[in-house]
Amino acid sequence: MFDYKPGDSPVHLLNPVTKLAVTVGLMVIVFLLPNPLGPALLAVALLGIAAVAGFVGSVAKLAAVTTGPLLVAVVLVQGLFYTGNETPLIVVGPVTFWEEGVYYGLLVYFRVLAVVCAVLIMVFSTYPKTMMVAFIDKGLSPKLAYVFMASLQFIPDMQRRARAIIEAQQARGLDLEANLWRRFQALLAMMIPLLTGALISAETRSLALEARGFSRGGMRNHLIEVPDRPTDRVIRWSMAATVVLVALWRIAL
């Protein structure tokens, strides 16, 4: 789990909608680019942006942790078995690594890496509440915004409940080292109190929400205001233009 890192860099001050638009645009662009160099350069550029925002260390570390196993697996698998393999790169005994496969594996890896970096920057630089207010301003239903925020807050809550129940069941003699079948049975012994508790609190929550006019229509006011500056509009439009240009370039080739 990782979350918002407070700050007042230009990245933090961007409207969350702009950050999402840029991230989605980058996802499209990296899958249009035909060789590993483009996505790799984009990943480096994104690390530069993270440096401006002041959390380059965390982005680099988390990106390495989440995509590391993928790098090893994709280069090995594609290097050995890519269908276009023609040129041997390294021969170790009976095993041959092929150039085309390694190249394709790196392309896949850098695409994923660039997207992961972009997502991490968005998550680190955006306070979740600001994000929801910005989306409601753009026409997102407040109910959807509520479930999104509530889900985000509910995850640590559920984890706490799960730990409490595990300890409670252990105190009643639950054996975490028992055989596989017993451990599967233990799963139910944990799931049922966990879920029943969560559902009862959901019931309470629904009454509380209803009492506060949750299902009423009409305008809502927000405690925080999220400005949409001219810079935001410029960035969004240039991102859209870049996506179109890259797409045209790929079609023309």
Add this chain to the structure above:
Amino acid sequence: MTDSTSQAEGGFFSRIASDFTTRAWVLIPVGVGINFVGGTLVSVLKLPIFLDTIGTILVALLAGPWVAALTGLITNLVLVVSDPTLIAFAPVNVAIGLIAGYLALRGWFKTYPKIVASGLIIMLTGVILSAPIVVLAFGGVTSSPSRSALTAFFLATGSSIWQSVFTTGVIVEIVDKLISVFVAVFVARAIPERYRPQKAQQTL
């Protein structure tokens, strides 16, 4: 409980809208939390499965296909804060919610043979939808090393990348989805009458 959407009449979209009662809305974060916490329990009990869709299936039983689909979508969007690559698999979780919900409405979670069949259908849905994502976006591998190793094994036996990813998916998911379905059904049945949403009368 009053609800502005309950007066909606006839038609496909208004029927979907009528599924979204306040109670259904509050079930969504619960479902997301369960999807997440399944992984925690599995790692504590050292079980070789994922259990990352129990919440989606449970919401499908309690509140119908569309609420479950939204639960699946929000799960994968919110869990970006624990693994950014999950975002690519959001369509899979949405489809599992829809399929499980429609199976539930048609009574496919009422008897044991049918629950097993539902588990298999849900598993196939997941495998069929995740295969193109794994092959096209991730070059056939996932961030789970054992799963990638299994795919590599099938590739080494001469299968194509699609066959390998598909076979790996079936082998890895079959036990996982069957257990998820049974846990969801047992839990839904164990919920006290008073806290059981209306839809559950129809599905259990």
